[in-house]
Amino acid sequence: MNQMCGQQSIRLEQPxxxxxxxSVVGKKESEGPLGDLFGIICEDDMFGEESWEKAESRMxxxxxxxxxxxxxxxxxQVRCLFxxxxxxxxxxxxxxxxxxxxxxxxxxxxxxxxxxxxALAAMMISGGYADCVATVTSSHFASAEKQFRFPLGYxxxxxxxxxxxxxxxxxxxxxSQGGHVRITGVTMGRVVDYDVHDSMNMGACMAPAxxxxxxRNLRDFGRTPEDYDRIITGDxxxxxxxxxxxxxxxxxxxxRQQHMDCxxxxxxxxxxxxxSGGSGCGCSAVTLAAMILPKIEKGEWKRILFxxxxxxxxxxxxxxxxxxxGIAHGLVIEHC
Amino acid sequence: MNQMCGQQSIRLEQPxxxxxxxSVVGKKESEGPLGDLFGIICEDDMFGEESWEKAESRMxxxxxxxxxxxxxxxxxQVRCLFxxxxxxxxxxxxxxxxxxxxxxxxxxxxxxxxxxxxALAAMMISGGYADCVATVTSSHFASAEKQFRFPLGYxxxxxxxxxxxxxxxxxxxxxSQGGHVRITGVTMGRVVDYDVHDSMNMGACMAPAxxxxxxRNLRDFGRTPEDYDRIITGDxxxxxxxxxxxxxxxxxxxxRQQHMDCxxxxxxxxxxxxxSGGSGCGCSAVTLAAMILPKIEKGEWKRILFxxxxxxxxxxxxxxxxxxxGIAHGLVIEHC
Numbered sequence: 001m002n003q004m005c006g007q008q009s010i011r012l013e014q015p016x017x018x019x020x021x022x023s024v025v026g027k028k029e030s031e032g033p034l035g036d037l038f039g040i041i042c043e044d045d046m047f048g049e050e051s052w053e054k055a056e057s058r059m060x061x062x063x064x065x066x067x068x069x070x071x072x073x074x075x076x077q078v079r080c081l082f083x084x085x086x087x088x089x090x091x092x093x094x095x096x097x098x099x100x101x102x103x104x105x106x107x108x109x110x111x112x113x114x115x116x117x118x119a120l121a122a123m124m125i126s127g128g129y130a131d132c133v134a135t136v137t138s139s140h141f142a143s144a145e146k147q148f149r150f151p152l153g154y155x156x157x158x159x160x161x162x163x164x165x166x167x168x169x170x171x172x173x174x175x176s177q178g179g180h181v182r183i184t185g186v187t188m189g190r191v192v193d194y195d196v197h198d199s200m201n202m203g204a205c206m207a208p209a210x211x212x213x214x215x216r217n218l219r220d221f222g223r224t225p226e227d228y229d230r231i232i233t234g235d236x237x238x239x240x241x242x243x244x245x246x247x248x249x250x251x252x253x254x255x256r257q258q259h260m261d262c263x264x265x266x267x268x269x270x271x272x273x274x275x276s277g278g279s280g281c282g283c284s285a286v287t288l289a290a291m292i293l294p295k296i297e298k299g300e301w302k303r304i305l306f307x308x309x310x311x312x313x314x315x316x317x318x319x320x321x322x323x324x325x326g327i328a329h330g331l332v333i334e335h336c
Numbered sequence: 337m338n339q340m341c342g343q344q345s346i347r348l349e350q351p352x353x354x355x356x357x358x359s360v361v362g363k364k365e366s367e368g369p370l371g372d373l374f375g376i377i378c379e380d381d382m383f384g385e386e387s388w389e390k391a392e393s394r395m396x397x398x399x400x401x402x403x404x405x406x407x408x409x410x411x412x413q414v415r416c417l418f419x420x421x422x423x424x425x426x427x428x429x430x431x432x433x434x435x436x437x438x439x440x441x442x443x444x445x446x447x448x449x450x451x452x453x454x455a456l457a458a459m460m461i462s463g464g465y466a467d468c469v470a471t472v473t474s475s476h477f478a479s480a481e482k483q484f485r486f487p488l489g490y491x492x493x494x495x496x497x498x499x500x501x502x503x504x505x506x507x508x509x510x511x512s513q514g515g516h517v518r519i520t521g522v523t524m525g526r527v528v529d530y531d532v533h534d535s536m537n538m539g540a541c542m543a544p545a546x547x548x549x550x551x552r553n554l555r556d557f558g559r560t561p562e563d564y565d566r567i568i569t570g571d572x573x574x575x576x577x578x579x580x581x582x583x584x585x586x587x588x589x590x591x592r593q594q595h596m597d598c599x600x601x602x603x604x605x606x607x608x609x610x611x612s613g614g615s616g617c618g619c620s621a622v623t624l625a626a627m628i629l630p631k632i633e634k635g636e637w638k639r640i641l642f643x644x645x646x647x648x649x650x651x652x653x654x655x656x657x658x659x660x661x662g663i664a665h666g667l668v669i670e671h672c
Contacts, residue, residue, distance in 0.1 A: 001463075001464040002464050003463070003464050003465050004415065004464070004465065004466060004467065008415075008416075008439050010465050010466075051656050053652055053653060053656065054656075054658075079340065079344075080344075080524050084444070086425070087424075087650065087652065088423075088424030088425065088483075088650040088651070088652060089422070089424065089444065089446065089648065089649065089650035089653075090444050090648075091648070091649075091650045091652060091653040091658075094527055094648040094653075094661060094663075095653065095658060095661070097527065098526075098527040098529050098661055101526055102526065103344050103524035103525060103526050104445075104524075104525070104526060104527055104663060105443070105445070105452055105455075105456065105524065105665075106443060106444040106445050106452070106663075107441070107442060107443055107444065108420070108425065108426050108442040108443065108444045109440075109441070109442050110425065116441055116442070119441075120441065120456060123459070123460065123463060123465055124459065126463070127337075127339070127459060127462070127463030127464075127465070128337040128338050128339050128340070128463075129339050129340065129346050129459055129463070130340060130346075131340065146652075147424075147652070188416050188439035188440075188441065189439060189440070190434075190437055190438065190439050190440060191430055191433065191434040191440055193434050312425065312426075312427070312430040313425065313427075314423065314424040314425035314427045315424070316389055316423065316424060316427060316482075316483070317389060317425075317427040317430075317431065320387050320389065320390075322390075322427075322431060325430060325431070325434055327430075327440060327442075329441075
C-alpha cells in the first residue's frame with residue numbers, strides 16, 4: 001500500500017483518530033487568553049518537585065495520565081509512546097514517563113517535537129503496528145532558561161524579538177477508531193539553515209523551515225491555502241510570522257487569511273510582557289490539546305495544517321559560533 | 337494488517353532490506369580488533385574541523401554519503417532520515433545532515449539510538465510510507481567527555497567500570513528490495529530504572545534494560561535463545577555483560593552461548609586501556625555496519641537479535657542526584 005505523496009509527504013490511507021488529549025500548564029499560561037481552556041493548571045511552577053527539571057517531568061506524567069483518562073485507556077493498553085522535550089538528552093521525558101512502563105521512543109525536533117511525535121504515532125497506528133499509541137512533549141520556562149540562556153536569578157534582559165518558553169505539557173492518545181478528529185497526512189520537514197546566528201530571535205530562525213514545510217505540503221497534496229481552515233505554526237511569534245508571510249509570498253502562496261501561530265495565541269501581548277510570543281516544546285502541544293482539537297472535534301474547523309516549528313541549537317553549538325537552523329513538521333488534521 | 341506481536345514487539349509482514357551500510361571511525365577504533373573491517377578511518381580525530389562537535393557532524397555526513405553510495409542512492413532518492421547522537425539537542429546530527437537536504441526525524445535513546453532509528457526506518461518502509469529510508473548515529477570520545485564528564489585537558493582518572501566512548505558513525509540505507517539482509521521484527525524497549533547512580537558504570541545502568549528487552553523479545557516471538565545465532569547488545573562492556581547474564585538467568589534464559597557485545601568486540605582489552613569496553617551512539621552502529629551485517633549478508637549468521645543499549649542521563653539530572661535509567665531496543669535481523 002503505497003502511501004507516499006509528492007516529495008516529502010504521506011497520505012494516510014487509514015487515518016488514525018485522536019481519541020484523547022490533555023494539557024497541563026503553569027500559572028502564567030493560565031493567565032493568558034487560552035487560560036480557561038487548559039485542562040490542568042498548577043499555581044506552583046515547581047509542581048511540588050525540588051528542581052525545574054523534575055517539575056517538567058511531573059507535567060509529562062500528569063498530561064499523559066490525563067490524556068489516557070480521556071481516551072479511557074490504561075498505561076498497559078498503550079503500546080508505545082513517542083516523547084520528547086528541549087532539555088539535553090531528553091531528561092524531562094525519560095524521568096517523566098518511566099513510571100508508566102510504556103515502551104518509549106524518544107524523539108527530538110526542538111519545538112517541532114510535538115509534530116514529529118504525532119506524525120510517527122499516526123504512522124504506527126495506520127500501519128497496523130499498534131492499536132493505541134501516545135505522544136507527550138513539554139517545556140518549562142525555568143528549565144529552558146537554565147539550559148539555553150541564563151539562570152533565572154541572573155535577571156538578564158530579553159530583547160523584543162525574544163519569545164517566552166511556555167511552561168506546559170501536552171499529551172495525545174491515538175487509535176484507529178473513536179471521536180471526530182483524525183490525522184490524514186504528514187509532511188516531514190528538512191533542516192533549513194538561513195545562517196541566522198541570533199538565539200534571542202527564534203522566530204527568524206524557524207520561519208524559513210515553516211515556509212519550506214508549508215509550501216511543500218501544499219505542492220505535495222496539490223492544495224491551495226484555501227483548502228485549510230487554518231494553517232497553524234508552533235511558535236514563530238510576531239517576528240517569525242512577518243517573515244513567514246514574506247517567504248510564502250515569494251513561493252507564490254498568500255496565507256494571511258489562514259495563518260495562526262500558537263505562540264501568538266497563548267499569551268496576551270499587551271499585559272504579559274512576553275515580547276514576540278510564546279515558544280517551546282509545550283507551546284504548540286498545549287494549544288493543540290486545549291484550543292485546536294476541540295474546534296475540529298466540533299466541526300468548526302474541517303481541515304487544518306498543524307506545523308510545529310523548531311530551532312535546532314544547543315548552547316554548545318551556539319557558543320562555538322554555529323548558526324541556528326530550523327525544522328518544521330506538518331500534520332493534516334481533519335474533522336470526520 | 338495487524339503486525340503486533342506479543343506485548344512490545346512487531347513482526348514486519350514485509351521485511352525491509354538493508355541495502356547499504358557504512359562505518360566511519362577514529363584512530364583508536366582503527367587500532368582495535370575490528371580495525372580492518374571499518375570503511376572509513378580518519379587518523380585525525382578532528383576530521384579536519386575546528387571543534388569536536390563539528391568533527392562528529394562531519395563523521396555523520398561521511399557515513400551517510402558512504403552508505404548511500406553503497407546503496408546506489410542519491411540524497412534526493414532517500415525519502416527521510418532518522419538520525420541522532422549523544423549531544424544536547426542532537427547538534428551532531430542537525431549540522432551533520434543539513435547539507436543532504438533529506439527530511440529529518442531526530443531520535444534520542446542514548447546509546448540505543450541506532451536501534452530506535454532502524455526500528456522506525458524499518459516500519460516506514462514496511463508500511464509503504466517510503467521507498468528508501470536512511471538512519472545515522474554517531475558518538476565522539478572527545479565531544480562526549482566534554483558533554484558528560486570532564487574536558488580532556490583536565491586529565492581525570494577513569495574507574496575500571498568505565499567504558500570508552502567510541503569515535504565513530506554508522507549509517508544504513510533501507511529499502512523494500514535488495515541484498516540479503518532484512519529486518520523482520522522489532523521489540524520496543526521501556527525505561528528500566530534500577531536506581532543506579534554511578535555515571536562511570538554505564539554497563540550496570542543499562543544491563544537491566546537489555547535483560548528486559550531480550551526476555552520480552554523471546555516471549556513475544558515465542559523463541560528460545562537458540563533461535564538466534566547471536567544476541568548482540570550495544571555497549572554493556574564486561575561489567576554489564578556479567579550483570580546481564582545473571583538477570584537473564586533470573587528470567588529463566590541462558591544466553592551465554594549466543595551473547596556478544598559490541599563494546600567488548602571493538603577494543604582490545606589488554607592493550608587499549610579502555611577498561612570495561614566501548615560505548616556510545618557510534619559503538620553498536622559501526623560494529624553493525626562493519627562486522628555484523630557482512631556476516632548476515634554472507635549467510636554465516638541466519639538470524640540475530642541486535643539490542644543497542646542506552647543510559648538515559650544528562651549532566652543536569654545526574655548532578656541533581658537522579659538515577660541513571662536504561663533503555664534498549666531490539667531488532668531481529670535475518671539472512672534472506
